[in-house]
Amino acid sequence: xxxxxxxxxxxxxxxxxxxxxxxxxxxxxxxxxxxxxxxxxxxxxxxxxxxxxxxxxxxxxxxxxxxxxxxxxxxxxxxxxxxxxxxxxxxxxxxxxxxxxxxxxxxxxxxxxxxxxxxxxxxxxxxxxxxxxxxxxxxxxxxxxxxxxxxxxxxxxxxxxxxxxxxxxxxxx
Amino acid sequence: xxxxxxxxxxxxxxxxxxxxxxxxxxxxxxxxxxxxxxxxxxxxxxxxxxxxxxxxxxxxxxxxxxxxxxxxxxxxxxxxxxxxxxxxxxxxxxxxxxxxxxxxxxxxxxxxxxxxxxxxxxxxxxxxxxxxxxxxxxxxxxxxxxxxxxxxxxxxxxxxxxxxxxxxxxxxxxxxxxxxxxxxxxxxxxxxx
Numbered sequence: 314x315x316x317x318x319x320x321x322x323x324x325x326x327x328x329x330x331x332x333x334x335x336x337x338x339x340x341x342x343x344x345x346x347x348x349x350x351x352x353x354x355x356x357x358x359x360x361x362x363x364x365x366x367x368x369x370x371x372x373x374x375x376x377x378x379x380x381x382x383x384x385x386x387x388x389x390x391x392x393x394x395x396x397x398x399x400x401x402x403x404x405x406x407x408x409x410x411x412x413x414x415x416x417x418x419x420x421x422x423x424x425x426x427x428x429x430x431x432x433x434x435x436x437x438x439x440x441x442x443x444x445x446x447x448x449x450x451x452x453x454x455x456x457x458x459x460x461x462x463x464x465x466x467x468x469x470x471x472x473x474x475x476x477x478x479x480x481x482x483x484x485x486x
Numbered sequence: 487x488x489x490x491x492x493x494x495x496x497x498x499x500x501x502x503x504x505x506x507x508x509x510x511x512x513x514x515x516x517x518x519x520x521x522x523x524x525x526x527x528x529x530x531x532x533x534x535x536x537x538x539x540x541x542x543x544x545x546x547x548x549x550x551x552x553x554x555x556x557x558x559x560x561x562x563x564x565x566x567x568x569x570x571x572x573x574x575x576x577x578x579x580x581x582x583x584x585x586x587x588x589x590x591x592x593x594x595x596x597x598x599x600x601x602x603x604x605x606x607x608x609x610x611x612x613x614x615x616x617x618x619x620x621x622x623x624x625x626x627x628x629x630x631x632x633x634x635x636x637x638x639x640x641x642x643x644x645x646x647x648x649x650x651x652x653x654x655x656x657x658x659x660x661x662x663x664x665x666x667x668x669x670x671x672x673x674x675x676x677x678x679x
Contacts (some may be wrong), residue, residue, distance in 0.1 A: 329542045330644045332652075340637055341644040357585075360598040363605040364581055370503035370511065370574035371546040377575055381582025389579040397571060400543035404551045404565050411537055418661030421671035425658030427540050428678075429626040433633025434648065435613050440638050443606045448556060452603035459607030463555040464614070474604045481600020486592055 316383050317391055319350060322374050324395040331400070333431025335373035339438035352383045359446050367471050371397070451484045490557050492565045498523065498552050499569030511546040516552070526558055529672070536675045546570055550577060619678050629655040 325346050330338040339362070346352050353361070359381075365375025373396065380392025414420050447456050459473045498518055506514040512535065519526045526534070534556065538548035547570060554566030621627050630653055636647035661667065 320633040321602060321637045329650065331542050331544060332648060333539055335544055336613075337648075338644060344643075357488045359602045360595075361581070361585065363598065363602040365578060366584075366608065367507065367601070368574045368577055368581075369506045369533035370570050371544045372511075374571065374574035375581075377578040378582040378585065381579050382586060386579065389575075389582060393571070393575050395568070397543075397547055400541070400565075401547060401551055401567055404538070404541050404543050404548045405555060405560065407541055408534075408537065408563075410556045415668055419656075420655050421667055421674065422659045422661055424540050424671070425659040425674060426534050426629075427652055428620050429629035429678055430648065430652045430655050432613060432617050432620060432635050433630040433651070434637065434644065435609075436617075436630065437634045437637035437647075439609050439613065440634070444610075446599075446602035446606045452599065454608035455600055455603040456610070459604045460611045460614075463608050466671045469507060470510065470608050472641065473608060474601055477600040477602075477604025477607075478597040479600065480605070481597045482593060484598045485596040 314384055314387070316350075316352075317387060320380050320383060320388055320391050321395040323350065324380075324392045325399050327376075328396045328400045330434075331373070332427060333435055336438035336442070337431065337434035340441045343441060346379060352379060355445060357382075359442065362442070363446070363474075367474050451480065455480050490562075492558060495554055495557055495562050496565040496569045499554070499566040500572065501569075503546075503570040506546075511649050512549065515546075515549050519553055526553060530556065532675050534678060536678070622677070625655070625658050629658070630652035 327338045327345070330341055336367055343355070343358065346358055347355050361375050361378045361382075365378065366372050374393065376392040376396045377389040380388035380390070382388075384391070411420070430455055441454070447453055455477045459477060462468055462473050463470060502511065502514045502518055516528075516531055517573065520528050520531050531553075534549060534552040535545070538545050538552055541548055543551075547567060550566040550570040551563045554563035556562075558565075617630065621630070632651045632654075633647050636642045636651060
């Protein structure tokens with residue numbers, strides 16, 4: 314229970330970094346959750362993050378899983394609230410303003426300028442993630458096959474991830 | 487267009503929040519809001535999408551808020567946001583319980599390792615596709631690389647990279663010539679699809 318304020322602080326801060334998506338915040342999440350607060354081990358974080366990718370709705374609701382692990386249901390609720398509500402209010406405020414800035418020349422500049430930065434941050438997060446998630450030939454093969462499957466087929470990505478679980482069950486024990 | 491009820495907005499987003507397995511929430515949103523319900527035009531949807539990408543927060547929730555706001559103001563945004571988040575909140579809290587009970591069963595750990603490897607491949611595919619559409623010249627490629635190196639090579643923190651590379655990048659794409667910015671912005675947004 315004494316971790317509740319820390320949960321609120323960590324996830325509210327992380328949410329501000331999720332430009333373009335949750336992966337951008339992953340390197341910072343790793344530092345705060347693993348090293349600073351020692352709420353999880355690194356493999357646990359990787360597992361929970363990955364399971365979150367299968368969830369319907371926002372794929373970063375895995376913050377509730379971390380909150381639950383640390384402080385039960387109150388922890389889950391605080392983590393989700395901290396992660397989604399402050400940025401939600403920001404989006405609501407900017408959403409109203411944005412329409413009125415239609416003729417502001419910098420509007421396009423901000424969107425064009427942040428697009429590559431968002432991609433770079435996501436790829437950087439993915440590299441941090443992949444260094445631990447992809448080790449040894451089985452996991453390399455799974456990652457490559459899922460990559461190809463997502464690029465070339467219209468299979469539901471959740472099925473590809475479940476396929477990874479099956480391969481893991483057989484080949485990674 | 488007759489006014490859309492808050493309950494209808496909540497219902498649609500709850501359905502998407504409960505069924506959009508596997509990531510691609512944006513595709514589910516587009517199909518529901520543009521194709522089925524016709525609450526937004528495709529151009530409106532893409533504009534909101536572009537703003538959603540520019541702001542902190544996930545596309546799933548940012549799009550729920552922006553679309554809900556466009557449809558029924560703040561109450562619409564709140565209804566859409568709650569609908570979008572509720573199923574995942576319940577599911578992922580339950581996942582915490584399950585994970586705690588799992589303990590050290592080797593089978594579960596092995597499956598989770600497979601899931602993590604698969605997630606890596608999936609996320610890589612998503613960003614490869616977004617990257618391919620976004621990179622139109624030297625600047626885009628340069629700033630993507632700058633952000634990656636900042637984090638993974640120079641070990642800078644995310645906010646420092648975001649603020650520094652972001653500021654330089656916005657400056658590099660600064661408005662240059664007078665003219666119809668609106669039209670230009672539109673053309674750019676369309677080109678990302």
